[in-house]
Amino acid sequence: MAGVAFFVDFIAVGFFFYSYGIFFKSIAAEFGDSRLGVAIGITLTQGVGAVLAPFIGRALDRYPLKRIMALGAVSMGTGFALLSLVQSPIQFYLVLSIFVGFGAGAMGQLATSKLVSNWFVRKRGTALGIAATGISVSGVIMPNVSAHMVTEFGWRAGFLVYGLITLVLVVPLVLRLVISRPEDVDQLPDGATSVEQLPPVKAPLSTREFLSNPNFWILVTIIGLLFCIQSGTLIHMVPQLTDRGISLQAASMIAAATAGCGVIGKLAYGALVDRWDIRHALWLAIGFQVVGQLLMLFVPGYLWFLLGACSFGFGMGGVVPMQGAIVGAAFGRASFGRVLGAMRLPMSVIHLAGTPFAGWVFDTTGSYRWAFYTFLILYLIAAFAVLKLEVNTRSNRA
Secondary structure, eight states: OHHHHHHHHIIIIIIIIIHHHHHHHHHHHHTTSOHHHHHHHHHHHHHHHHHHHHHHHHHHHHSOHHHHHHHHHHHHHHHHHHHTTOOSHHHHHHHIIIIIHHHHHHHSHHHHHHHHHHHOSTTHHHHHHHHHHHHHHHHHHHHHHHHHHHHHTOHHHHHHHHHHHIIIIIHHHHHHHOOSOGGGGTOOGGGOSSGGGSOOOOOOOOHHHHHTOHHHHHHHHHHHHHHHHHHHHHHHHHHHHHHTTOOHHHHHHHHHHHHHHHHHHHHHHHHHTTTSOHHHHHHHHHHHHHHHHHHHHHSOSHHHHHHHHHHHHHHHHTHHHHHHHHHHHHHOGGGHHHHHHHHHHHHHHHHTTHHHHHHHHHHHHSSSHHHHHHHHHHHHHHHHHHTTOOOOTTSSOO
């Protein structure tokens, strides 16, 4: 199931999120040349996913995962295809909101994290890290592919190709291979041969129980701030580089390198949270991101920016598997979908501000500098919030 989650994350998150920066300037040029306007597009996509997340999370805990994920894949593939046809900003926003927003929520990280957490308990962090590398591997491959398509065929053709791949490959794969729980095929999590080898299963929590747990709100703050910074940095990375006179192809190489280091980060941090204090792992991830931001912001030159992007990518890579590992440890797999889904909406209040904020700063000042100064302050707030987190990921966590 980790392999299936890897592939689905490659499409659901990597195709859109890592490629959006490549399409960014072309879309802006066609629809008014406002970077804030294009940034609003991805914010709407993520916002709709956040609003629907509590309902999707409940559905994932209640119904077969393959049905929810296949429905999401159909929606996302249709949305990509429709993006190639839009003729106005309003149409662009509607397609992103209705089709891509729902599709990404139903087939993306919420669903794949639930799938992996059902199949792994003791090795949950490692498994989540392996699955989440699909996002970063897509980030290694797709920026260069997207840059070639945009340069040679235009942004509309790029989205059409993404739509066809999603509909033709992902939907059949999900329907054929996804199994919600190992118990559905007479197996046990982690490949165990008897229930005695597993920790006791936590009973499903009520909404009031997990909302009253301080870890819920602390995690919302930490992950929300980190996602806010990461999305703002990644979406505006390629436009920032081309503003400095770097070619789109060369800029896409840096985006790919960032994702490549994210692969290493996901594997490293996924393994760490199975063995180490989660607070130390989070601080390490924040530290690598801060070093990367400082290099990209203050040290001139392509190679230094590349080095900073790699440090940032390595730190960024650990956030997704660590979030899933903490939720699984603190709340149990029976409540995983509802808890993670409930987190999305309040987390999005913080998360979704990053990309449009950076676009607004650029439109207002002609530079991204003050946006990234703000991001450095947000890192300090996140690091302080980690102090308040109380989760032992090595304890009873089924």
